[in-house]
Amino acid sequence: MSTSSEYATELEIACLTVQRAARVTKSIIAAIEKDDALDKSDNTPVTIADFAAQALIISALHAAFPDDGFIGEETAAVLRQDAQLRDRVWDLVRSAHLDDPDSDSRLAKPDTVEEMLSLIDLGGNGQGGSEGRIWVLDPVDGTSTFMKGQQYVVSLALLENGEQKLGVLGCPNLRLDTPTRGRVRENVVDRDGLGQMIFAVAGQGAYIRPLGPGGLEPASRLPRRDDSELRPSDIRLVDCQASNSTDYEKLSRVAARLGAPWPPVMDIWSSQMRYVALAVDYEVNSQVRIVRRQSHRSSIWDHAGGMLVANEIGCKVTDLHGNAVHCDRGRTLAGSCGIIAAPESVHGDILRVVSEVLAESPSL
Incomplete structure (x- = not known):
């Protein structure tokens, strides 16, 4: 995809912030797998991942595109009432980074706990509409399977006047080292890497790249499906x-x-x-x-x-x-x-x- 194409800047920031959020959520999965790392008797791990990823994604996008709106699944009400949970989310947000300094420098992070809460609420209180630009995000789509170490998605989309303009789907557990059939399975998990990212811009095709720890990996275009002979x-x-x-x-x-x-x-x-x-x-x-x-x-x-x-x-x-x-x-x-x-x-x-x-x- 050409770097001069429409929405190129938005796409690059969106891909980088999804990559950072995906890395954070995968670190929670690693902690879940350690017996004494997190309490698995409730939904604390996915709650922490949800809040941290939403704060990080909105922080980067709000700094880059301050006039844009947001719709996110979470509000910060629970964090305002639970200081222990709030501190755990803040620790995760504060430590989040990409290994490539140039890429990491393009992604803003909240400077204070209160700013983090306000950023989360930008999404949780967002109402959307038919005018303007709105970013729609789900920090962890697939909470049940996330807890099992199976498939989930960090998803992000840009709407403009109600129309989808770009979408980025970070799939931290997606492993594609099998043929083109039977590749997506809950239990076929990328345990050595960070999974895959699928993204698209309206009218410009869909693409895939590996999720990485630093800058964006090269992307390859996904072919349009030749299903003209389907019955x-x-x-x-x-x-x-x-x-x-x-x-x-x-x-x-x-x-x-x-x-x-x-x-x-x-x-x-x-x-x-x-x-x-x-x-x-x-x-x-x-x-x-x-x-x-x-x-x-x-x-x-x-x-x-x-x-x-x-x-x-x-x-x-x-x-x-x-x-x-x-x-x-x-x-x-x-x-x-x-x-x-x-x-x-x-x-x-x-x-x-x-x-x-x-x-x-x-x-x-």
Whole structure:
């Protein structure tokens, strides 16, 4: 990708800050694996990782782009009430760095505990909207699998007037030393390195690079998927069967009518990692999310950025009714119900069958 292309500065800062945050979160994983390092009886490790990563990401971006807004999953309310937890997060934030001095110098960090808390709240209190530039982040997408040392994502996306412009997905445990099928698995973990980063800029393609300890590693372009000859029976779904918000009875009927395998051939907890799977693992090619409750709307940080990556590798992303997924309605995808992310050649087939199944027991 040319360094003179549109959003080049934003992309470089975004990639560097995700790399720094990913390194911090992976250090927590290493501590979890030491018996006496962290209390594993509650969610303290992932709580610390969430807060530290959000503070670090927003600090770097707010310093570089002071007029931009933020939407993040966390607020600092818990830290303001728990001094011990606050001190542990502050220690982690204060010690965070990249090994390359030039790269590290480009990323601001909070100077005080109060500044750290205020930066966290910039994201946690952010409301989004249809105007201006807004950074959407999930410091640890996949908290349950993070605690198990499995797959998770440090995700970041830039919205401009409600449109996705860039997305960066840091995958600290993603190991890709196998062929192009069956690469993404919860238990296939990069224990020797820092994983992979997948990123995209609207209209400029999707890319992958190794996550490193210092400056950014060289990136290579991910090919657009050549799925023009796919038939409905060739659909291979990635999903999460442990999700309590997905209607698997309806989804199983969709798969049966398409002639696609059931259950889904890949089961991944992290929402953002499912988009990563579409980009790097040719065992799967589609994601369909039919929600149980009509009122359910997904958090924007679970999909922003990942949807852009899917678009840039040749997938069409809509809601269950074939409408564009809106990112301009605040902290959720309020205008959109469910997700269909699939190659253009079969997206229409999936949409047709989903519509039939929903019509038989209308609730959405």
